[in-house]
Amino acid sequence: MPEPKVQPSDWLLNVNNLSVGYGGEAVVKNINFALSHGDIGCLLGPSGCGKSTILRALAGFLPISQGEISLQSQAISQPGRSVPPEKRKIGMVFQDYALFPHLSIADNVGFGLKSLSKRERQQKVTELLNLVHLQDLADNFPHELSGGQQQRVALARALAPEPTLILLDEPFSNLDTDLRRRLSLDVREILKTLGISAILVTHDQQEAFAMCDQVAVLRDGHIQQWDVPFNLYHEPANRFVASFVGQGGFIPGKVLGPDAIESELGVIHGNRAYNWKEGTLVDILIRPDDIVHDENSDLKPKVVEKTFAGTSTLYRFRCSEDTEFEALFRSHLDFNLGEQVPVRVEADHLIAFERTA
Numbered sequence: 001m002p003e004p005k006v007q008p009s010d011w012l013l014n015v016n017n018l019s020v021g022y023g024g025e026a027v028v029k030n031i032n033f034a035l036s037h038g039d040i041g042c043l044l045g046p047s048g049c050g051k052s053t054i055l056r057a058l059a060g061f062l063p064i065s066q067g068e069i070s071l072q073s074q075a076i077s078q079p080g081r082s083v084p085p086e087k088r089k090i091g092m093v094f095q096d097y098a099l100f101p102h103l104s105i106a107d108n109v110g111f112g113l114k115s116l117s118k119r120e121r122q123q124k125v126t127e128l129l130n131l132v133h134l135q136d137l138a139d140n141f142p143h144e145l146s147g148g149q150q151q152r153v154a155l156a157r158a159l160a161p162e163p164t165l166i167l168l169d170e171p172f173s174n175l176d177t178d179l180r181r182r183l184s185l186d187v188r189e190i191l192k193t194l195g196i197s198a199i200l201v202t203h204d205q206q207e208a209f210a211m212c213d214q215v216a217v218l219r220d221g222h223i224q225q226w227d228v229p230f231n232l233y234h235e236p237a238n239r240f241v242a243s244f245v246g247q248g249g250f251i252p253g254k255v256l257g258p259d260a261i262e263s264e265l266g267v268i269h270g271n272r273a274y275n276w277k278e279g280t281l282v283d284i285l286i287r288p289d290d291i292v293h294d295e296n297s298d299l300k301p302k303v304v305e306k307t308f309a310g311t312s313t314l315y316r317f318r319c320s321e322d323t324e325f326e327a328l329f330r331s332h333l334d335f336n337l338g339e340q341v342p343v344r345v346e347a348d349h350l351i352a353f354e355r356t357a
């Protein structure tokens, strides 16, 4: 796993060798990551990989069996010792908003501000409602708001006590695709404006990439890679990350030299040197944006599938039974099923994994 690119003194949250689970059985093991001040991190992975379990441990709802969680250099979870959730200065936003139905929007946001005077509380609530653009709905009730508006209220409520860290548990999954995208960008902007760090849990890679500075890809309770979105896409640490993050598939290849692999798409060069022996059999990752249309190319695979998506069309090409791959072209490049199309590989990042079977 790549080392976090921050100095220990910059870390807000440090998760060190964490194992946690239920009934004495650890479901996530040896988890290590660190988040610097103001950064938004993400736990990304398929259903059941342990994302929510880690979040519950961070919030203080689950005792940990191994390792340590520290926030601002203070240990908040160790085996047998745990700072209670309400003392952690951590805010939470849930998938189902969890607003109080009988309280107005203003009272929902002000709920955690009982220690302030009435005037101070009103002032803070107004500030937060302005921040989430809901100032005109202060006197309404949750059922009178759309899902996206309710989630903004939930965010404002979580921000009200000025937490050190916000945990967002699949906060957009009840919303439609467009709203998800917009709200995730809005929430990022709000958090960045306030300089508040957050951990987002999601299984949606686009959401993770749009909103987060660092992402942990999890599988079966283990972190596969903790990295910036660009590296996860272009420099995946293993086959699982390569397949889970972004589109694409593998084609067979044979190593010719440290940065050259022979395949049915020709010799593919990249900016990465491998130390495999010449002749080693590998699988090469081909992303749809690695393939370009080129009238002068001798490589002419056959179109076997075509998915029109408005501005672009996703093609599936076949060279042989073993070598199929996808390509994304602007939709004015219109080819028919069965047509042989001249293409070439244009991949800056040559990603390959040694064939095991």
Ligand SMILES: Nc1ncnc2c1ncn2[C@@H]1O[C@H](COP(=O)(O)OP(=O)(O)OP(=O)(O)O)[C@@H](O)[C@H]1O
Pocket: 022, 027, 045, 046, 047, 048, 049, 050, 051, 052, 053, 054, 203
């Ligand atoms: N309260 C519980 N008691 C026992 N096992 C649990 C409990 N909650 C979750 N698990 C198990 O722990 C594992 C990880 O679950 P977790 O909810 O953390 O996954 P997740 O990645 O958040 O999944 P999803 O995306 O579906 O919410 C799963 O095998 C799950 O069955």
